[in-house]
Amino acid sequence: MATIVCPPPVLLSPPLVSYARPSSASIRDANLYVSGLPKTMSQKEMEQLFSQYGRIITSRILVDQVTGVSRGVGFIRFDKRIEAEEAIKGLNGQKPLGAAEPITVKFANNPSQKTGQALLTHLYQSSARRYAGPLHHQTQRFRLDNLLNMAYGVKRFSPIAIDGMSGLAGVGLSGGAAGAGWCIFVYNLSPEADESVLWQLFGPFGAVTNVKVIRDFTTNKCKGFGFVTMTNYDEAAMAIASLNGYRLGERVLQVSFKTSKQHKA
């Protein structure tokens, strides 16, 4: 007669349920944001760099959606929070291998708590347009033509040619998903300038998807310039034509499309 021996239940329960992982506190927020990575560094190389500090659960390197090249930004999720803390201590501000620039390692933001910037953009625009924005296409085009003539010198370039985007090589049409649009360089901001002033200046001209005030890392003061990304060329051109030379406080702004800076002759 065959006898079936049942294993004691006590052997089954621990690995299957309660002790599958340590308590959530020790594994929470073990996710790191890494920037300044060499563009040539692969995900595997990044993992090798971080693996000395603990067990890596997931990793990722963000790439430009158009070119596929690394954006120099990545994520490392460790098994435990303390491992992530040690990795920050050991790697933040360090130069990997023979890289020219040090990397930044910090705890990542929660992806679900997005900045809400795009949403705010639309909310702001819908209110700003009511009293300051372009009204409809005929009016907008009329004003754009005049402003372009003022900006470039009447009759030197026709608005048609500008609208055709001829002669715009090296100008700030940026690729990538979040960065799609026309990138505008704003110079001569005050050290106290913040993002809100850029929203207020450019928002009335149309769809603004991103603004950035560049600050000194240590003083946190504006370095005198910033960037604005606008979705539509006409609106960007209108903003530039209107705001270049605009006096903001004691300063006269210089506003133009961002230059590429990649191919420095």
Added chain:
DNA sequence: TCGCATT
């Protein structure tokens, strides 16, 4: 006087 970057 032309960047950051948040899966």
